[in-house]
Amino acid sequence: xxxxxxxxxxxxxxxxxxxxxxxxxxxxxxxxxxxxxxxxxxxxxxxxxxxxxxxxxxxxxxxxxxxxxxxxxxxxxxxxxxxxxxxxxxxxxxxxxxxxxxxxxxxxxxxxxxxxxxxxxxxxxxxxxxxxxxxxxxxxxxxxxxxxxxxxxxxxxxxxxxxxxxxxxxxxxxxxxxxxxxxxxxxxxxxxxxxxxxxxxxxxxxxxxxxxxxxxxxxxxxxxxxxxxxxxxxxxxxxxxxxxxxxxxxxxxxxxxxxxxxxxxxxxxxxxxxxxxxxxxxxxxxxxxxxxxxxxxxxxxxxxxxxxxxxxxxxxxxxxxxxxxxxxxxxxxxxxxxxxxxxxxxxxxxxxxxxxxxxxxxxxxxxxxxxxxxxxxxxxxx
Amino acid sequence: xxxxxxxxxxxxxxxxxxxxxxxxxxxxxxxxxxxxxxxxxxxxxxxxxxxxxxxxxxxxxxxxxxxxxxxxxxxxxxxxxxxxxxxxxxxxxxxxxxxxxxxxxxxxxxxxxxxxxxxxxxxxxxxxxxxxxxxxxxxxxxxxxxxxxxxxxxxxxxxxxxxxxxxxxxxxxxxxxxxxxxxxxxxxxxxxxxxxxxxxxxxxxxxxxxxxxxxxxxxxxxxxxxxxxxxxxxxxxxxxxxxxxxxxxxxxxxxxxxxxxxxxxxxxxxxxxxxxxxxxxxxxxxxxxxxxxxxxxxxxxxxxxxxxxxxxxxxxxxxxxxxxxxxxxxxxxxxxxxxxxxxxxxxxxxxxxxxxxxxxxxxxxxxxxxxxxxxxxxxxxxxxxxxxxxxxxxxxxxxxxxxxxxxxxxxxxxxxxxxxxxxxxxxxxxxxxxxxxxxxxxxxxxxxxxxx
Numbered sequence: 001x002x003x004x005x006x007x008x009x010x011x012x013x014x015x016x017x018x019x020x021x022x023x024x025x026x027x028x029x030x031x032x033x034x035x036x037x038x039x040x041x042x043x044x045x046x047x048x049x050x051x052x053x054x055x056x057x058x059x060x061x062x063x064x065x066x067x068x069x070x071x072x073x074x075x076x077x078x079x080x081x082x083x084x085x086x087x088x089x090x091x092x093x094x095x096x097x098x099x100x101x102x103x104x105x106x107x108x109x110x111x112x113x114x115x116x117x118x119x120x121x122x123x124x125x126x127x128x129x130x131x132x133x134x135x136x137x138x139x140x141x142x143x144x145x146x147x148x149x150x151x152x153x154x155x156x157x158x159x160x161x162x163x164x165x166x167x168x169x170x171x172x173x174x175x176x177x178x179x180x181x182x183x184x185x186x187x188x189x190x191x192x193x194x195x196x197x198x199x200x201x202x203x204x205x206x207x208x209x210x211x212x213x214x215x216x217x218x219x220x221x222x223x224x225x226x227x228x229x230x231x232x233x234x235x236x237x238x239x240x241x242x243x244x245x246x247x248x249x250x251x252x253x254x255x256x257x258x259x260x261x262x263x264x265x266x267x268x269x270x271x272x273x274x275x276x277x278x279x280x281x282x283x284x285x286x287x288x289x290x291x292x293x294x295x296x297x298x299x300x301x302x303x304x305x306x307x308x309x310x311x312x313x314x315x316x317x318x319x320x321x322x323x324x325x326x327x328x329x330x331x332x333x334x335x336x337x338x339x340x341x342x343x344x345x346x347x348x349x350x351x352x353x354x355x356x357x358x359x360x361x362x363x364x365x366x367x368x369x370x371x372x373x374x375x376x377x378x379x380x381x382x
Numbered sequence: 383x384x385x386x387x388x389x390x391x392x393x394x395x396x397x398x399x400x401x402x403x404x405x406x407x408x409x410x411x412x413x414x415x416x417x418x419x420x421x422x423x424x425x426x427x428x429x430x431x432x433x434x435x436x437x438x439x440x441x442x443x444x445x446x447x448x449x450x451x452x453x454x455x456x457x458x459x460x461x462x463x464x465x466x467x468x469x470x471x472x473x474x475x476x477x478x479x480x481x482x483x484x485x486x487x488x489x490x491x492x493x494x495x496x497x498x499x500x501x502x503x504x505x506x507x508x509x510x511x512x513x514x515x516x517x518x519x520x521x522x523x524x525x526x527x528x529x530x531x532x533x534x535x536x537x538x539x540x541x542x543x544x545x546x547x548x549x550x551x552x553x554x555x556x557x558x559x560x561x562x563x564x565x566x567x568x569x570x571x572x573x574x575x576x577x578x579x580x581x582x583x584x585x586x587x588x589x590x591x592x593x594x595x596x597x598x599x600x601x602x603x604x605x606x607x608x609x610x611x612x613x614x615x616x617x618x619x620x621x622x623x624x625x626x627x628x629x630x631x632x633x634x635x636x637x638x639x640x641x642x643x644x645x646x647x648x649x650x651x652x653x654x655x656x657x658x659x660x661x662x663x664x665x666x667x668x669x670x671x672x673x674x675x676x677x678x679x680x681x682x683x684x685x686x687x688x689x690x691x692x693x694x695x696x697x698x699x700x701x702x703x704x705x706x707x708x709x710x711x712x713x714x715x716x717x718x719x720x721x722x723x724x725x726x727x728x729x730x731x732x733x734x735x736x737x738x739x740x741x742x743x744x745x746x747x748x749x750x751x752x753x754x755x756x757x758x759x760x761x762x763x764x765x766x767x768x769x770x771x772x773x774x775x776x777x778x779x780x781x782x783x784x785x786x787x788x789x790x791x792x793x794x795x796x797x798x799x800x801x802x803x804x805x806x807x808x809x810x811x812x813x814x815x816x817x818x819x820x821x822x823x824x825x826x827x828x829x830x831x832x833x834x
Contacts, residue, residue, distance in 0.1 A: 130800075131796045131797075132794075132795050132796040132797045132798045132799070132800065132808075133759070133762060133763055133766075133795045133796070133798050133800045134792075134795050134796045159766075159795065160770075163766075163767050163770050163771075166767075166771065188602060188808070188809075188810060189810055194796070200774065201770050201771055201773075201774040202774050203771045203772065203774045203775035203776075204774075204775055204776050206771070208734055208736075209734075210702065210732040212702075214661070220801060221799065221800045221801045222801075249419075249427065250421070250427050251419060251427040251428070251429060251664065261664070263661055263662065263663045263664060264664065266455060266660060266661065266662070267451055267455060267456075267457045267660075267662060268457075270455060270456065270457060271457045271459075274456075274457075286455060288455070288660055288661060289660070289661025290661075290800070291661070291763070292661030292662075292663055292700070293663070293700070294663045294664070370445070370461075371445055373421060373447060375457075378459070
């Protein structure tokens with residue numbers, strides 16, 4: 001067990017996270033996933049450094065991490081947890097990290113069950129499979145040998161695990177699962193278990209109040225999820241970016257405060273991809289929920305949203321200097337010289353004025369006033 | 383905990399003197415409706431349902447932003463500068479597919495959303511209607527009790543066909559539309575009713591469709607539940623029959639290169655099903671009042687669409703609104719509908735006194751599993767989750783019916799396409815009939831052997 005963050009002293013409602021990154025599968029003929037380890041490290045760091053929910057502060061972060069093998073350039077520092085040894089992401093370590101609900105246990109499940117108003121959070125990045133509505137997450141020691149009696153003994157049956165989490169006292173639960181959901185042809189005829197349940201349901205000991213559980217997936221059913229050879233996975237990169245502002249909304253806050261709700265991510269991530277803020281499109285595999293529930297997950301301290309500025313016609317971008325200023329023109333937020341593409345600038349949620357000044361001084365200056373609101377702003381200077 | 387979210391309500395604040403009027407409209411009569419969030423310079427953002435007719439909304443003067451969340455998951459954003467006392471029209475044009483015949487599907491279903499560059503529409507794309515190359519065939523032995531027709535459809539060329547089904551009208555009075563866009567392969571399409579009792583007084587409706595690519599390896603079959611007959615639930619068309627379309631299309635990612643989806647063209651419930659499918663509760667919640675009203679009408683027998691009531695009950699579950707009165711009615715009044723028992727049990731399991739209702743929960747879930755395949759994917763998930771809970775209770779430990787029902791539900795779960803709106807199974811062809819006819823039939827099947 002590797003708890004990389006623990007609030008001191010604990011008490012009151014809190015968010016307890018279990019973060020897993022599997023960057024290497026020694027017994028699985030699929031390619032390694034260096035971005036999975038890096039993504040888990042980045043997500044854990046984000047929780048520790050940027051997560052903010054005043055009613056439910058961060059309580060603990062437990063991390064299981066299998067870094068990719070050391071290459072000729074030496075170990076990848078962004079795929080390792082600095083200053084502390086971390087247990088590898090094997091299924092046994094996962095079972096131990098989850099722990100028991102029994103008194104005296106110090107596992108994640110016990111911590112998450114310390115208060116009804118807690119949030120229990122699971123993040124997983126690694127290989128995955130899906131058959132029907134049943135998902136399987138593969139751990140470091142997953143063995144694809146078809147002669148094994150139980151090929152999925154080193155995997156987690158995510159669907160059963162989520163059902164078993166009904167026993168956890170935390171009535172808000174959020175799962176962010178960054179893994180493929182493809183169905184290999186041999187699974188069509190496979191009739192056995194798709195992984196360990198880890199938490200068995202027990203109706204008699206379940207909390208009375210209903211839970212809200214959202215399971216956010218990085219990709220659509222039967223689709224692959226994508227990593228990056230040198231960076232984070234696409235989904236985690238987009239998720240972390242969205243958490244810091246683009247996913248915020250003020251729909252349900254009576255004071256107009258910008259909050260990130262647990263059920264808003266897919267449409268925001270799609271919007272960011274479709275407008276060109278993210279350097280890819282999700283194609284046939286957009287992020288989506290297995291099940292969704294609605295609760296406030298995060299309140300960005302200083303939310304920023306991407307503002308996309310372009311001249312119309314776009315060819316004018318080649319001759320225009322662009323800048324963003326406050327409406328009175330007193331504070332300059334950012335500038336960009338002539339370029340072929342649109343300009344993307346992350347701006348706080350303020351009123352602003354976008355301006356285009358042309359290199360050829362004879363062309364009139366163009367200007368548009370707006371208010372920056374999530375998920376992103378498109379500004380066309382005509 | 384966070385307060386329960388007030389989704390879907392219009393801003394209750396009375397109009398102010400500096401308000402203008404925003405007229406919102408959805409420019410696609412085929413789609414019917416979509417949820418939109420309105421943000422004005424002052425005041426709290428609000429969510430509304432926008433339809434084909436303009437919706438007039440008072441908003442504060444200043445910059446107003448409207449986000450329209452399409453049921454397919456696409457987000458459209460427009461803004462307008464509102465003058466005090468002024469009136470502004472804002473029309474959302476929804477025409478993403480480039481194909482007239484996919485206008486509805488591409489907006490309500492993520493599966494049919496166009497991706498990448500927007501295709502160019504051609505006004506010459508005409509609907510073709512042909513008599514397919516069909517033949518009657520003998521149903522499989524296990525199905526003879528329930529099937530009268532097996533239609534084998536032969537396709538040629540990359541064309542789209544609305545296929546007139548050559549049915550025996552004495553048996554099937556109501557059939558969905560079958561639309562096929564295919565390539566050169568033969569398909570066997572079969573309409574039948576897998577239910578033990580009939581949902582209509584005269585017993586003439588098809589409730590499932592089986593699609594089997596012929597000569598494909600491995601031999602897999604796709605089978606979808608069809609909530610039919612479907613009657614409109616909203617507006618002047620209430621209780622009028624609505625189109626339910628079975629859409630078959632050649633797709634590389636489909637089984638045997640073919641995919642199938644059942645689309646309900648109901649302007650009210652269609653978008654809700656899609657929102658629930660993508661997990662967008664904020665948008666689905668905008669329809670909550672209308673669906674609650676519809677479901678209560680069902681309770682008083684004023685409308686006659688139990689499928690739509692089940693969708694309403696699933697929505698209320700997600701929105702954490704207890705609806706025990708009409709879910710119990712749905713279960714007891716329509717025992718052939720598995721979703722009725724499932725959704726009633728799910729509401730009971732969320733209630734504070736669920737322990738005292740455990741016998742009812744058990745009966746509702748077991749009877750649902752014995753009725754057959756739920757019509758909606760949410761039902762498959764909730765059947766498995768509910769039975770899993772019940773089986774773990776000391777009260778029903780070792781209960782053979784509960785154990786059998788849970789094994790059946792798990793087998794269904796691992797065969798159900800999660801992205802479909804109506805339950806769609808993909809299974810090896812020889813095992814389909816093990817799953818179709820409920821938990822009791824399943825217990826005696828080969829598929830039950832070795833099932834977890």
